[in-house]
Amino acid sequence: MRVGPQDDPVSSIAVLADDLTSAGDGAAPFRRAGHQAKVLLSTVAEGDAGSLGGSVYEAGAPALGGVVAVDLGSRLLDEPAAVTRAERAAREFAAADLLVKTVDSTLRGHVAAEIRAAHNGSGRRAVVVAPAFPAEGRTTVRGIQHVHDVPVHDTEFARDPAHPVRCSDLARLLPEAQHLEPEQFEKLPELIGQGGLFVCSAAMDIDLDRLVSSAPRARDVLWVGSPGLAAALARRHFRTPEAARPGLPRARRPLMVVGSANPATRRQLDRLRTRADVATAASADDPTTAVHALRQASAPVLVVHTPDERRTTSGSLTDDLAHAVRELATAGTVDGLVLTGGETAVAVLEALGSKGIDLVDEPEPGVARGVLLSAPRIPVLIKAGGFGDEGTLDRLCRLLMEGGPVS
Structure with a gap:
C-alpha cells in the first residue's frame, strides 16, 4: 500500500x-x-x-x-x-x-x-x-x-x-x-x-x-x-521500483547459524532439527569439533548453534560460533547463511571480514535478505532473535535453497 x-x-x-x-x-x-x-x-x-x-x-x-x-x-x-x-x-x-x-x-x-x-x-x-x-x-x-x-x-x-x-x-x-x-x-x-x-x-x-x-x-x-x-x-516516501531485480543464487549447502537465546528462536531450532535433511552441531569450548562434524555430514542443510544449556559467557559463545562459520564459509563448505540474533550476525560478518550486506528485500517481517559485501559474495538472511513463529527458520532455509526472483 x-x-x-x-x-x-x-x-x-x-x-x-x-x-x-x-x-x-x-x-x-x-x-x-x-x-x-x-x-x-x-x-x-x-x-x-x-x-x-x-x-x-x-x-x-x-x-x-x-x-x-x-x-x-x-x-x-x-x-x-x-x-x-x-x-x-x-x-x-x-x-x-x-x-x-x-x-x-x-x-x-x-x-x-x-x-x-x-x-x-x-x-x-x-x-x-x-x-x-x-x-x-x-x-x-x-x-x-x-x-x-x-x-x-x-x-x-x-x-x-x-x-x-x-x-x-x-x-x-x-x-x-x-x-x-x-x-x-x-x-x-x-x-x-x-x-x-x-x-x-x-x-x-x-x-x-x-x-x-x-x-x-x-x-x-x-x-x-x-x-x-x-x-x-x-x-x-516510495520510489518507482526497478522494472526487474536480479534474483539471488540458490544455496545448495546452506548454513543455519543460531546464536540467539530467545525462546522463540530456540523453538524454531527445535523444529528445524526434526527435518531429515539437517545436520546440527553445537559450537562451544572447542568450535573445531563442530566444524569437523559438519564438514563430515552428508546432509544438505547444516546448522551450528550455541548450546541449549549455556556454560560460558555470551561473548565467548558468540565468538566460538563466528569462528565455526568462518571456517565453513571460507573453505567453501557452505554457500548461503541464515543468521539469527543481532550479536551473532555482527560477530559472523566481522569474522568473515564483511562490512555489511547489500540489501535485497524483506521476505518476512523482521528478516533482511541480501548478499555479503565482501568475499565470499554469498546470500545471507538475518533474523532478530525474538521474531517469527516455530516454522520461521524452516521457511528461511527453504527460501535460501530456492533462490531465484525476489519480491
Missing part, C-alpha cells in the same frame, strides 16, 4: 540502529519501496578520531537516492558509550532528508538515553517516537508497550539474559514527552512546529500511516521507532 500524495519527496535516508538486525529491519521496507539500500557495520569505536559518516561511506554507501542503515552496536555498550555513539551518528547523518533512529519494539537497550542523544546530535526540531510493530504483535496502547496484548515487562523479554525489560510505560521512560493517541495526530503539524518530543500510541498499521502522513515535512523530524514505523515511512 502506498500512502500519499507524495508531497514531501526524499532523496537520502539514514537509519541509525543499535544492533544489526534493527538496521536490517529499518532499511528493508525502503528497499521494498524502490530505494537502493545497504546495511553496514560501524567500525568506529568510542574515542576514535575518525568520522563515523566517513567510515560508513568508505564502506560503500549507496549513491544519492539510496538508504544507508548503520549498526551502531550501541546496545552492547554501557549507557555513556551508547549515548556518545548515538549522538555522533545523528550529527554525521543530520543532513539526510529522512533520519530514522530505530529502537527495539520490546524496548530493550538504552532506549531513552539514545533517543535524547540522537535528538541532540540531529538538530531536528521535533522527535516522534512510535515503537509499535503491529505485524509482530507489538503495539503501543495508551503509552504502554505490549507484546500480543501483554505489557512487555510481563513477557519473556523481561527475562532476556542480556537486556531484561523492566518498564513498559513510555511515560516513565520519557517523562518529558507529550503523549498522543491516534485521534490526536492531526495536531502534529502545529506541535512539530513548536518542537519537542512526542510519544505516539499505535495498535494497527493504519495508525502508523496516519502518523507519518500528519507530519508536513519529514526533514523537521527525528523519527524513532521499530520496523512498523519504518514501513509506514517507506509507504509514504
Whole structure:
C-alpha cells in the first residue's frame, strides 16, 4: 500500500540502529519501496578520531537516492558509550532528508538515553517516537508497550539474559514527552512546529500511516521507532521500483547459524532439527569439533548453534560460533547463511571480514535478505532473535535453497 500524495519527496535516508538486525529491519521496507539500500557495520569505536559518516561511506554507501542503515552496536555498550555513539551518528547523518533512529519494539537497550542523544546530535526540531510493530504483535496502547496484548515487562523479554525489560510505560521512560493517541495526530503539524518530543500510541498499521502522513515535512523530524514505523515511512516516501531485480543464487549447502537465546528462536531450532535433511552441531569450548562434524555430514542443510544449556559467557559463545562459520564459509563448505540474533550476525560478518550486506528485500517481517559485501559474495538472511513463529527458520532455509526472483 502506498500512502500519499507524495508531497514531501526524499532523496537520502539514514537509519541509525543499535544492533544489526534493527538496521536490517529499518532499511528493508525502503528497499521494498524502490530505494537502493545497504546495511553496514560501524567500525568506529568510542574515542576514535575518525568520522563515523566517513567510515560508513568508505564502506560503500549507496549513491544519492539510496538508504544507508548503520549498526551502531550501541546496545552492547554501557549507557555513556551508547549515548556518545548515538549522538555522533545523528550529527554525521543530520543532513539526510529522512533520519530514522530505530529502537527495539520490546524496548530493550538504552532506549531513552539514545533517543535524547540522537535528538541532540540531529538538530531536528521535533522527535516522534512510535515503537509499535503491529505485524509482530507489538503495539503501543495508551503509552504502554505490549507484546500480543501483554505489557512487555510481563513477557519473556523481561527475562532476556542480556537486556531484561523492566518498564513498559513510555511515560516513565520519557517523562518529558507529550503523549498522543491516534485521534490526536492531526495536531502534529502545529506541535512539530513548536518542537519537542512526542510519544505516539499505535495498535494497527493504519495508525502508523496516519502518523507519518500528519507530519508536513519529514526533514523537521527525528523519527524513532521499530520496523512498523519504518514501513509506514517507506509507504509514504516510495520510489518507482526497478522494472526487474536480479534474483539471488540458490544455496545448495546452506548454513543455519543460531546464536540467539530467545525462546522463540530456540523453538524454531527445535523444529528445524526434526527435518531429515539437517545436520546440527553445537559450537562451544572447542568450535573445531563442530566444524569437523559438519564438514563430515552428508546432509544438505547444516546448522551450528550455541548450546541449549549455556556454560560460558555470551561473548565467548558468540565468538566460538563466528569462528565455526568462518571456517565453513571460507573453505567453501557452505554457500548461503541464515543468521539469527543481532550479536551473532555482527560477530559472523566481522569474522568473515564483511562490512555489511547489500540489501535485497524483506521476505518476512523482521528478516533482511541480501548478499555479503565482501568475499565470499554469498546470500545471507538475518533474523532478530525474538521474531517469527516455530516454522520461521524452516521457511528461511527453504527460501535460501530456492533462490531465484525476489519480491
